[in-house]
Amino acid sequence: MAPIAVGDVIPDGTLACFDEQDQLQSVSIHSLAAGKKAILFAVPGAFTPTCSLKHVPGFIEKADELKSKGVDEILCISVNDPFVMKAWAKTFPDNKHVKFLADGSGTYTKALDLELDLSEKGLGVRSRRFALLVDDLKVVVANVESGGEFTVSGAEEILKAL
Numbered sequence: 001m002a003p004i005a006v007g008d009v010i011p012d013g014t015l016a017c018f019d020e021q022d023q024l025q026s027v028s029i030h031s032l033a034a035g036k037k038a039i040l041f042a043v044p045g046a047f048t049p050t051c052s053l054k055h056v057p058g059f060i061e062k063a064d065e066l067k068s069k070g071v072d073e074i075l076c077i078s079v080n081d082p083f084v085m086k087a088w089a090k091t092f093p094d095n096k097h098v099k100f101l102a103d104g105s106g107t108y109t110k111a112l113d114l115e116l117d118l119s120e121k122g123l124g125v126r127s128r129r130f131a132l133l134v135d136d137l138k139v140v141v142a143n144v145e146s147g148g149e150f151t152v153s154g155a156e157e158i159l160k161a162l
Contacts, residue, residue, distance in 0.1 A: 003113040004132065008139045010040070013108035015101040016082035018089075024082055027101065029075075029108065033134055036072035039158055041131040042109065044116060045123060046080045046088035050150050055129065056092060062155035063097035069162040071133075074098045079106040079126045103127070114144065129153050133161055 004010065012030040019025050032038065041059060043051035059066075059074055066074060074097050078085060082102040089100040103109050109127040116128040131153040133141035141161045143152040 001113045003144060004139060004142060006139050006142050008142075009137050010132070010134055010139060011108075011111040013103075013111055015077065015103050015108055016085075017099060017101050018082060018086045030137060032073055032075060032099070033137055035136055037070050037133070037135050038073035038075060039066065039071055039131060039133055040075045040077060041153060042077040042103075042114065042127040043129055044078070044118065044126040044148075046078050046084050047091075050129075050148070051078075052088075052091070054150055055154060056098065058155040059098050060092055060095045062159060063095075065159060066155065066162070067097060069159070071162070075101055077101050077103050077108065077127065079103050079109055079124075131155075131158055133158055 012028055014026050014028055017025055017027055043055050063074055076098050080102055081104045085100040085102040106125055109115055114128045114130055116126050118126050129145040131143045132139055143157050145153050
């Protein structure tokens with residue numbers, strides 16, 4: 001299997017999140033992104049330095065600008081459980097548009113073929129850092145990082161493509 005790429009249709013998958021009423025929900029990626037322009041960005045782990053200090057804040061800060069350019073959904077995915085994702089989301093009080101989605105077992109990350117094995121660091125199998133811009137489920141931009149880099153998957157790079 002090859003990693004998800006431009007021109008591919010994103011696979012469907014079920015991720016977990018908490019809704020506005022603080023109820024745990026299972027959500028389908030296709031239900032969130034079908035017929036819409038969506039950004040799916042993933043981080044290796046909640047509460048990790050680059051993810052918390054740069055990657056997520058960039059999308060939160062640029063959310064209004066992304067929305068003004070036609071983006072309907074901004075989805076943050078991480079191989080963490082939904083309770084961790086909920087606690088992490090609460091550390092971003094200015095967030096209005098980024099949805100935090102848990103890929104607890106890494107099933108969706110595996111379907112995208114974007115796994116990152118961090119077992120040597122005691123973190124298990126996580127997601128590579130990436131940002132996908134999809135239009136009605138079709139990948140228009142696929143910015144996937146190498147190793148622990150953070151050079152192409154930020155909000156600024158997606159804005160350049162819009």
